Amino acid sequence: MTSAVLQTPVGPLTLHRPGGGRSLQAWDAADELLLEQAFERLKGLESPRVLVVDDAFGALTLGLDLTSPEVVSDSAVLNSAVSKNVALNAAIYGVSEVRNWLNPPEGPFDLVVMRIPRHADYLAWLLRWINGVLADTGVLLAGGMIKHLPDKSVDVFAEAVETEAVLPARKKARVVVCRAGVARLAEWQGQWKGYSLGSGQSVQALPAVFARERLDIGTQLFLPRVCEAVAGLVEGSRVLDLACGNGVVGLGALSVRPDLAVSFSDVSSQAVASARRNVMDNFPDNEAEFHHADGIPSDCGSFELILLNPPFHEGGVVGDHIALKLFRQAARHLAPNGCLLVVGNRHLGYHRSLRQTFSDVTQVDANPKFVAFSAKRPQAVGRS
Structure with missing residues (x-):
C-alpha cells in the first residue's frame, strides 16, 4: 500500500x-x-x-x-x-x-x-x-x-x-x-430522465447514472447476447447485473426469462435507486435483489450468469483497473460452469484482461467500437 x-x-x-x-x-x-x-x-x-x-x-x-x-x-x-x-x-x-x-x-x-x-x-x-x-x-x-x-x-x-x-x-x-x-x-423536472425500449418497457434514472437519457451503443450490442445467454439457463438460475446503471441489462434478461433470480449491483447509490424503480415499474411482482457496493458483495453467493458493462473511469482516471477488479470478483462468484458476459470499448483490449482471470474467453459479438466476450472456467484468483 x-x-x-x-x-x-x-x-x-x-x-x-x-x-x-x-x-x-x-x-x-x-x-x-x-x-x-x-x-x-x-x-x-x-x-x-x-x-x-x-x-x-x-x-x-x-x-x-x-x-x-x-x-x-x-x-x-x-x-x-x-x-x-x-x-x-x-x-x-x-x-x-x-x-x-x-x-x-x-x-x-x-x-x-x-x-x-x-x-x-x-x-x-x-x-x-x-x-x-x-x-x-x-x-x-x-x-x-x-x-x-x-x-x-x-x-x-x-x-x-x-x-x-x-x-x-x-x-x-x-x-x-x-x-x-x-x-x-x-x-425540479430534471430529477428523472429516461427512454423507452423496443420491448415496450421504459427506464428512468437519476442524474448520477450513466447514459440515463438514451441506450448507449455498447448496451445495444450487448442486449441480444444477453437474451441468448439467459434463454438457455435452467429455471430459477441466479443472474447478476454487475455495474447495473439504470438496470437495463438485467431488465433485458427478465424480459426473456422472468423466472430467473436477478440481482443488481452498482457502486452508485443513484444507479441502484434507478434500477430498483425500473424493476418495480416493469416487473412489479419480481423479487429482485439490489446491492449498493464496490463490485460484488462478498456474501452474495454464486451466479450462473454475470452480466457486465464495466466503467472505465473513476475520479478522472481512465483505464482498465476497475474492470480488472470486477473480473476477479466475478470469477470468485461464478457457479460451476457459470459464465461472465462482458461488453467493452474495443480499444480497452478486454480479451487480454479477461485471459488473466479466465481460461476460456470467446468473442461473441463486435462492431467497430465495442466487443462482447463470454468468459468461463476461472483460473485461481486472489483477493481484490
Whole structure:
C-alpha cells in the first residue's frame, strides 16, 4: 500500500487512494482549499452540525474529524476508503457511517462541504437537495478542480442557490461559497430522465447514472447476447447485473426469462435507486435483489450468469483497473460452469484482461467500437 501525507489546518493526515495507479494521491488542491475554508467558517461556532458530500477518498471526512461530520456519498468506494485511511491515522476517530442516497442524512446542517461533480445534472440535483438540509444561517462550500467543473456550472449554481462568493483560484482549484436558495428537488423536472425500449418497457434514472437519457451503443450490442445467454439457463438460475446503471441489462434478461433470480449491483447509490424503480415499474411482482457496493458483495453467493458493462473511469482516471477488479470478483462468484458476459470499448483490449482471470474467453459479438466476450472456467484468483 502506497500512501502520502496531506497537511491540514489541524495537522498531517496519511492517506491512501485505492486503485488507479500507485502515483495518484487520495486528495487534490480542491480538498486542501475546502478544508482551509471550512475551518475558517467554523471559528466561533459552538457544536456545529457539519455534512460532507461526495468526498472522494476520505480527505474531507478525516480532515474534519474534530467536528464529527456526517457524510453522504453516491459512491460505495468512499466507505472502504475511509475505513482504510482511518486505520492509517491513530488519532482519527472516523465516522460511524457513510450514508448514501438510498439512506440520506437529515438536516439542518450549519456547514456543508461538497466536492463539485463533473456532470451538470448531478450538480443541479445536489444543490437542490442541499437547499433542503441547510440551516437558515448555514453555508455551503463547494469545491473542485477547475478543469473538472461541469459546463455552465455558473448557471447551475445561479438557478439553485445564492452564491455569496467565488474565491480566488489556487493550484487550479476553485471554491464557491453559497447560501440556500429556494429551488427544491420536488419541483425540479430534471430529477428523472429516461427512454423507452423496443420491448415496450421504459427506464428512468437519476442524474448520477450513466447514459440515463438514451441506450448507449455498447448496451445495444450487448442486449441480444444477453437474451441468448439467459434463454438457455435452467429455471430459477441466479443472474447478476454487475455495474447495473439504470438496470437495463438485467431488465433485458427478465424480459426473456422472468423466472430467473436477478440481482443488481452498482457502486452508485443513484444507479441502484434507478434500477430498483425500473424493476418495480416493469416487473412489479419480481423479487429482485439490489446491492449498493464496490463490485460484488462478498456474501452474495454464486451466479450462473454475470452480466457486465464495466466503467472505465473513476475520479478522472481512465483505464482498465476497475474492470480488472470486477473480473476477479466475478470469477470468485461464478457457479460451476457459470459464465461472465462482458461488453467493452474495443480499444480497452478486454480479451487480454479477461485471459488473466479466465481460461476460456470467446468473442461473441463486435462492431467497430465495442466487443462482447463470454468468459468461463476461472483460473485461481486472489483477493481484490
